[in-house]
Amino acid sequence: MSEKPGSFAYDGLDRVLHEKARLGILTSLFSHPEGLVFGEIKSLCTLTDGNLSRHLQVLEREELVEIVKESGSGRPKTTVFITPLGRERFQEYLVELQTVLQAAKAAEKATGAQPGFSPA
Amino acid sequence: MSEKPGSFAYDGLDRVLHEKARLGILTSLFSHPEGLVFGEIKSLCTLTDGNLSRHLQVLEREELVEIVKESGSGRPKTTVFITPLGRERFQEYLVELQTVLQAAKAAEKATGAQPGFSPA
Numbered sequence: 501m502s503e504k505p506g507s508f509a510y511d512g513l514d515r516v517l518h519e520k521a522r523l524g525i526l527t528s529l530f531s532h533p534e535g536l537v538f539g540e541i542k543s544l545c546t547l548t549d550g551n552l553s554r555h556l557q558v559l560e561r562e563e564l565v566e567i568v569k570e571s572g573s574g575r576p577k578t579t580v581f582i583t584p585l586g587r588e589r590f591q592e593y594l595v596e597l598q599t600v601l602q603a604a605k606a607a608e609k610a611t612g613a614q615p616g617f618s619p620a
Numbered sequence: 621m622s623e624k625p626g627s628f629a630y631d632g633l634d635r636v637l638h639e640k641a642r643l644g645i646l647t648s649l650f651s652h653p654e655g656l657v658f659g660e661i662k663s664l665c666t667l668t669d670g671n672l673s674r675h676l677q678v679l680e681r682e683e684l685v686e687i688v689k690e691s692g693s694g695r696p697k698t699t700v701f702i703t704p705l706g707r708e709r710f711q712e713y714l715v716e717l718q719t720v721l722q723a724a725k726a727a728e729k730a731t732g733a734q735p736g737f738s739p740a
Contacts, residue, residue, distance in 0.1 A: 501652065501660050508644035509666035518640055523720065524628035531727035532621065540621050546629035594724050597717055600643065604714050607651035 508603070512596035514589060516562050521547060522555050526590050529565060529582035538578040556580060564589055628723070632716035634709060636682050641667060642675050646710050649685060649702035658698040676700060684709055 517523055524545040529536060536544070542552050559565040564586035570577045582590070637643055644665040649656060656664070662672050679685040684706035690697045702710070 501656065501664070503648075503651075503664055505663040506666045508648040508664045510640055510644050511666075513640045513643075515640065518638070520630055520633045520635065520638055523633075524630050527720065527723055527727065528623075528628040530724065531623075531730065533731050536621065543625040544621070544623055544628045546626045546631075590724070594721060597721055600647065601714060601717060601721070603647055604650065604710070607647065610651065611653050 510596065510600065512592065512599070514593050514596075516558065516564070517589060517593040519555075521545060521551060522559060525552070525555055525559065526564065526582065526586065529580060530587060530590055533582065535568075535579045535581040538580065541580060559586070562589075630716065630720065632712070632719070634713045634716070636678065636684070637709060637713040639675075641665060641671060642679060645672070645675055645679065646684065646702065646706060649700060650707060650710055653702065655688075655699045655701040658700065661700060679706070682709075 517526060525541055525547075528541055528544045538552065541547070542549065545552070547555070556565060556567060560567055563583055566581045566583055568579045568581070570579070637646060645661060645667075648661055648664045658672065661667070662669065665672070667675070676685060676687060680687055683703055686701045686703055688699045688701070690699070
């Protein structure tokens with residue numbers, strides 16, 4: 501064992517973002533700085549109303565998204581935007597993910613594993 | 621919104637592996653096909669005895685790791701190995717992580733975001 505203590509602790513893997521549904525929600529919002537309406541996110545991330553609401557609450561509490569509710573003459577409309585802080589945290593998270601991938605790639609090389617994936 | 625429904629559902633992000641501690645444990649074991657003793661994993665992943673035991677149980681139940689306990693004349697020694705299935709699931713998970721990174725990279729380009737990370 502040649503690695504330092506904590507080599508695989510991945511402290512940078514943000515617990516708020518490292519959750520499948522929230523990761524999907526943030527990636528979709530990151531791709532749409534103009535915002536997405538509730539129903540669009542639901543469809544893109546294959547989530548139920550309840551699940552999406554719950555995850556949006558977590559993200560809003562952390563100030564990673566902004567939720568704007570409009571109730572005009574028609575149906576009320578909920579639009580969600582990623583905040584500048586959300587973009588920042590998302591990008592930091594991606595850097596950490598990349599570290600994970602690189603560590604695994606190095607391990608594959610070192611152990612002569614069958615190449616099961618090939619990072620671009 | 622030009623993406624298909626489910627584009628950000630990330631169904632391939634294996635719930636067993638997409639957990640910070642278990643990801644660290646599996647990456648360390650993947651890097652050490654000769655196995656690691658309990659204390660080594662604890663140190664590499666910065667986990668308590670209780671946490672490591674709990675996560676190893678989850679991984680063992682899924683047949684992703686094998687836990688060998690030796691009790692000779694000295695202190696009992698627990699060695700953990702990644703199984704062939706574990707290697708396979710881990711590599712599949714990495715492919716999915718790569719998809720997440722690529723989607724984010726594409727989003728950065730499309731939205732003209734400040735480059736906060738640069739995949740190799």
